[in-house]
Amino acid sequence: MNKIDLSYNKEIQGEFKINKLNLVLVFQVNCPGCFTYALPLYNKIYNAYKTKGVSFLALSTAFEDYDKNTLINTENLVTQGTLIGETKTYMNNQGIDKLPYTLDFPIAMDTIIDENELDYKKAINTICKLNPNYNIWPEFEKKSMASKVENYLKSLDKIALSFTLNQLRGTPSFILFNSELEILKEWFGHVDEEEIKQIINKLIENNKT
Secondary structure (H helix, E strand, O other), rough: OOOOOOEEEEEEEEEEEEEEEEEEEEEEOOOOHHHHHHHHOHHHHHHHHHOEEEEEEEEEEOOOOOOOHHHHHHHHHHHHHOOOOOHHHHHHHHHOOOOOOOOOOOOOEOEEEHHHOOOOOHHHHHHHHOOOOOHOOOHHHHHHHHHHHHHHHHHHOOOEHHHHHOOOOOOOOOEEOOOOEEEEEEEOOOOOOOHHHHHHHHHHHHOOO
């Protein structure tokens, strides 16, 4: 079972502590879909389960538009409801100037570094092991994959560690994991609220037995 590699430099709002069950939402401030769908959904799930042994963290990240998906823009979103980029354009077209709802959950910023700051050995090993068959591959296949991963990492302008090391497909992404950091379920893009709740309910019941 793959484990989440979670890295962040600063908690902008609230405090995240690992619990028996944990749900992370990875979003970008320059992501209209994150604001029209994912963040409101995350509010609902947070308020439904925050007292039921589930911990929550919304992780602001950047895999593109590094000038917009920043710590300061995330802080301005949290403290002032300030919208930027494509998110602002979309909301303005709906007659909305600022974030029209509260963000009730803990929020942090993904660790974003330059390419020359990366621990390549650790990063390559982490990404390679996301393949469930990696450990049983012959050595030449392992070396080939490691080389491809290294070239991929060197092609990036900047590296958001949580986003990159977990090889997320984009934003919004939801990751459900346990106290051992083992990933229990992942979702990308639009997901039904009831689907998430059903899985959480089942896991809560299993933890009681």
